[in-house]
Amino acid sequence: MPQPLNPADPAFARDPFPYYARLRTQGPAARVALANGSDAWLVTGYRQAREVLADPRFSNVPPQGAGRPKPDSAAQRARALLARHMLNSDAPDHIRLRRLTVAAFTPRRVDALRPRIAHLAAGLVDGLAGRLDRDGIADLVDAFAFPLPVLVIGEVLGVPEEDRAALRDWTYRVGSPADALEPGAVDAAWQQLYAYFAALIERKRRTPGEDLFSTLVQDAGEGGLDDAELLAMAFLLLFAGYETTMNLLASAALLLLTHPGQLALARRGGEERWAAVVEEVLRHASPLEGTTWRRTVEPVDLGGGTEIPAEASVLVVLAAANRDPEHFPAPDDFRPERYLGGPDRAAPHAAFGHGPHFCLGARLARLEAAVALPLLFDRLPELSLAAGPAELPYRPGLLVRGPRSLPVRNVG
Template structure:
């Protein structure tokens, strides 16, 4: 088996459902594996961490992809992400990221905690009402989606009446972030990109006319001020990115975490009694079943190497974050879920200049929500067979039925 065989297997539904045995095999073969055609697969923790933090390894930009496949630029979903900080390198990426960070501040996130606590309470009330007769409640729909979408929409300034529509649109759009084998599969992603772009075009116009205390107003004002700091297209692309990234990964974090609690009732008991730290539990969920399993990079310079293996310029790298978080060279008993670990530094939020801006918000939401959920429902239990989304990059559940009586 080589790197190409690993990528080929990751394209199958069976392996995507449980990729961890394949990751273990990759570790046996080495932290970096050639995959043919100028491609490499990186699975070692130290190797993935180095690539994420080395500026000479950048993301594949829209221009790069269009050079390889001219039809790339015909897809609005790919073009949208290509204009965002997710798929831009220096100097554009740090320029735009710094503008977003100037309004998406740690203080602003911390100030949201009372609102998060209140939202958690309301959603738990809803779950209690929905499941009062003992019927199953879909945790993903009733809570895991609604909490983070409500929080990020509050931060952005999206009216509550509009929030219901975003789960389906985000699900369609994020297909463009997967390893897409056939660009014709992006029709729904393109439609979602067009609808979200149109929505934020209207919201930006409203906020320019009547500013409020939210991120859309702040970023729209920066773009309107001119000076080349933030273009209109960059504004729209990054607002969509903030929305989608603001709840997609957190939704998966909450769902993956609850599924692990059902498999590890001792962890649930520890959270209920206060002997287990919510932060420690969240870290271990991020490590053990990361909401983000993979990302990509490109070698932007000559003379690069990873773990002693030369990586020529223009080489493409698939970074298996989920595998890195299970690297036996980094973690003792990596296949064991242990929320008491004290040395956990999962790579689930990335690293370097592309480290997730919303990591603090996602952690805070999980650390508030999970203990409150367990406290509210002492007899919380599985309510049926869960279903996983058939994805590699963004790993999570489609449905997770529970009973709350």
């Protein structure tokens, strides 16, 4: 009987890939016992991952009373309300919510954020350079990879500049494990965010801005989003957008600092090369390790003798699909060349998911990385890691993946 999988184990969190590779040898999906006493089906094959994500027999709606029962509190009620977003819904609800949001998230509007992203990233890189001058060492996650996505979501939601420090602080608290902060701090941050977004919606209704969120608020009403859906949407954009992009930026910096030849090629190679670096980081590091949980509404035969029963919890492990050797030769190597143009270009990675829930922010995330990474390394070309890669702490769990801190110094 194999040991139950403990996603909180620091060694697994840092390098889950050997485990996923072993699991893949048992078939494209395998039933796994988890350390919390439950069990789940983990999908590790690339082709099957895409099939599952496009198959309506795998539902996104969390079962009633999912997870451990939580005591009733204002923060708990806020959490429950905010969980009513499109990622937790199936068609036809999902189609309605997504259609309204896609209308606000057009490529033209996302691309228009480029100068603001460059401005915000330049400010953070200046701050990081200042810290390095002063202290000789700094945490790249804290100074760059975490704040940039939060500030960019601030732009998308039209959060005024003067409120961004508070947004950053609440987001940090809500995303921290409860035992890392003083008692009650996480709950208090949930309530503050909830109250803040409720007031923001009112404000956007009275005086709409140029931001994407104002468009959603203005389109609300007849057939549009109701107030609870708008609130849930603000939360979804914040949480789908910040931790994932933070992991993309942190993993990109780590991979480039540990592959100086690739960094030099990127710095010489211009936009196309940087775009290939971003794609390869997405594939290699998979900032979202697994998608959100799915539940089978009926038994599903995945072929090759793998049948998943009805009512099973299923996790599509994007990190495993993205290293499936049948689709990506030498999958554990970091090789941005795979995503340069030409007939040999690698298969598209699955880091942004697939099918009806395909990431709505993919264009924005790619833009953030493509703008911010060259800026970082042009301004700080002598940056180097100040800790061994094998010592870095990683986020626990099966859902997100990335270093929690990245100590750097300037060797120049």
